[in-house]
Amino acid sequence: MATSKPSIPKGTRDFGPVQSAKRSYIIDTIRKSFIKYGFSQIETPAMEQLSVLTGKYGDEGDQLLFKILNSGDYLKKTSEQDYQAGSGALLPKIAEKGLRYDLTVPFARFVVQNQNDITFPFKRFQIQPVWRADRPQKGRYREFYQCDADIVGSDSLWNEAELTLMLHEVYANLQYDGFVLKINHRELLMEMARFIGLAGKEMPFCVTIDKLDKIGEEKVNEELIALGADETKLQDVVGLFHSTASASDKVDAFEKLIGKNRGTEEVQQYFEFLSAHSSTPLKVELDLSLARGLSYYTGIIFEVKATDVKIGSITGGGRYDNLTGVFGLKGISGVGISFGLDRIYDVLEEKGLFPDHLTKSVDLLIAHLDEDCFKHGLSLLQKLRSSGIQVEIYPDQAKLKKQFNYADKKAIPHVLVIGTEEIEKQQYGVKNMVSGEQASYTIEQLIQLLS
RNA sequence: GUGGUUGUAGCUCAGCUGGUUAGAGCGCCUGAUUGUGGUUCAGGAGGUCGUCGGUUCGAACCCGAUCUUCCACCCCA
Numbered sequence A: 001m002a003t004s005k006p007s008i009p010k011g012t013r014d015f016g017p018v019q020s021a022k023r024s025y026i027i028d029t030i031r032k033s034f035i036k037y038g039f040s041q042i043e044t045p046a047m048e049q050l051s052v053l054t055g056k057y058g059d060e061g062d063q064l065l066f067k068i069l070n071s072g073d074y075l076k077k078t079s080e081q082d083y084q085a086g087s088g089a090l091l092p093k094i095a096e097k098g099l100r101y102d103l104t105v106p107f108a109r110f111v112v113q114n115q116n117d118i119t120f121p122f123k124r125f126q127i128q129p130v131w132r133a134d135r136p137q138k139g140r141y142r143e144f145y146q147c148d149a150d151i152v153g154s155d156s157l158w159n160e161a162e163l164t165l166m167l168h169e170v171y172a173n174l175q176y177d178g179f180v181l182k183i184n185h186r187e188l189l190m191e192m193a194r195f196i197g198l199a200g201k202e203m204p205f206c207v208t209i210d211k212l213d214k215i216g217e218e219k220v221n222e223e224l225i226a227l228g229a230d231e232t233k234l235q236d237v238v239g240l241f242h243s244t245a246s247a248s249d250k251v252d253a254f255e256k257l258i259g260k261n262r263g264t265e266e267v268q269q270y271f272e273f274l275s276a277h278s279s280t281p282l283k284v285e286l287d288l289s290l291a292r293g294l295s296y297y298t299g300i301i302f303e304v305k306a307t308d309v310k311i312g313s314i315t316g317g318g319r320y321d322n323l324t325g326v327f328g329l330k331g332i333s334g335v336g337i338s339f340g341l342d343r344i345y346d347v348l349e350e351k352g353l354f355p356d357h358l359t360k361s362v363d364l365l366i367a368h369l370d371e372d373c374f375k376h377g378l379s380l381l382q383k384l385r386s387s388g389i390q391v392e393i394y395p396d397q398a399k400l401k402k403q404f405n406y407a408d409k410k411a412i413p414h415v416l417v418i419g420t421e422e423i424e425k426q427q428y429g430v431k432n433m434v435s436g437e438q439a440s441y442t443i444e445q446l447i448q449l450l451s
Numbered sequence B: 001g002u003g004g005u006u007g008u009a010g011c012u013c014a015g016c017u018g019g020u021u022a023g024a025g026c027g028c029c030u031g032a033u034u035g036u037g038g039u040u041c042a043g044g045a046g047g048u049c050g051u052c053g054g055u056u057c058g059a060a061c062c063c064g065a066u067c068u069u070c071c072a073c074c075c076c077a
Helices: A017-037 A056-062 A080-085 A085-093 A104-113 A160-173 A186-195 A202-209 A217-227 A231-242 A247-257 A262-277 A339-349 A370-388 A400-409 A420-424 A442-451
Strands: A048-049 A065-067 A095-099 A122-131 A142-154 A179-185 A284-286 A300-306 A311-321 A334-340 A364-368 A390-391 A414-418 A428-433 A440-441
Touching: A017 A142, A017 A390, A065 A364, A080 A085, A085 A095, A095 A420, A104 A122, A104 A142, A104 A442, A142 A160, A142 A284, A142 A339, A160 A179, A160 A262, A160 A300, A160 A334, A179 A186, A179 A262, A179 A414, A186 A202, A186 A262, A202 A217, A217 A231, A247 A284, A262 A300, A311 A339, A311 A414, A334 A339, A339 A428, A364 A370, A364 A400, A364 A440, A370 A390, A370 A414, A370 A420, A370 A442, A390 A442, A400 A414, A414 A420, A440 A442
Parallel strands: A179 A284, A364 A390, A364 A414
Antiparallel strands: A048 A095, A065 A095, A122 A142, A142 A334, A179 A300, A300 A311, A311 A334, A414 A428, A428 A440
8 A cells, every 4th residue: 555644634633642631621620610500511423414403504504514425325315317406406315414513503402302301491511522614724623622501491691690600710710811701682783783774684784793893893884884774873873882881881871772672671680690699800891793693692692702812702602592493392592602622722822821730740750770670660659659649660671861851851750760779778769850859768758758 | 615825854944036965943863971851062863845747958946736724705612
């Protein structure tokens, strides 16, 4: 067989020992908070039936789905006419499965299938990779992890508030405070669109104002007027976007201009919950121009942005009514958030926020001078391990220089050297690799030292 | 999916309008130190210049295709 240079698919990555340790640190931190707040873990398959996935993410989303070619003779069910009819007609005959695009839709499927075993409200978390056939960029990959926490079967706005508190705890534990949590409400967006005369064109309105910080106010105004917006009313709405007032004042201003509705009431209630329950200051901001994930969110929407790293949003979420409706289970409302592990990684890396101890492997390396010393080392190894000390022995006969070098590269803080003299005296030279100091210990003293 | 961009040693990058034998720093290996890493010194290994094809007397350099990287659009974690 001809040799070829190995490679991995576009937008995917290998993770070495250091990267994996850092990723585990983030995952463990997030999971700790998920569990503390009462969420239970589930896992679902990497692949789903294509019928479960398609149509849930809009036309754009369907294009970004990875499809899995049927096994065996995948052309068996096709005919010449299917081929002539194009890829859209051919696809369902050659592919029945696809890789999951997010964790929310598989979760909805899970809830419907297991509805009799689930106690509602159901709080689940899920930390698994998802796949999108997007064109990769920095912070945008074709395989990436989502860390989702959702509460389904409860309409209470306390859930939104609790997710907000949990999110703050996660970032506090990661020692990152350069973020801001922006929230908005689907209903407020709809009302604003109707107010400026864009009834029936709510979606284009949202897509446009979402680009506010990207293309600027002037262009946004131009586009909205082109859509048919009333210019003077548009100015009033733009005034709301500009407001630096407190969330509650912003809602008041909104109600004065456009009127009360479900959105204003829910946002007001959400902020009341927060102020009643938080001792530390929260980084929550009502941003009336925030418009995201509108293909399924129906209430409050969330987005966490890194303010000091150019990477886009690092956490997103919102309230969706009738999540499970498409799978035949009505009346189940939910709210959830999704942490973007890979982007959080990039942020922590850029800000130098990973703790140093992540790369440390064991506390002690046993080095030895010859075969007999190695064998003696094995007995020490066992004693030390049974005392709970993290220790390894250099497996080959090698110069001490090489063994010390190994300890240095692996950032092992202590090296114990065994020679014939040490075996006789039952006293071992132990070098502290950080200070460079060396002293002699019995095995019991050493256990004391390292415990 | 549309338009652009990148690829040279393990890593970060030089390499003139196409010209002989493609370089540097760091890292790696060996020795100075036959019982001691991280510092210092001396030596050494390592490249079909992303891949395939074309133009040319001659290609890392020009052209085409393809893969990859990054960027903008779209969308999103």
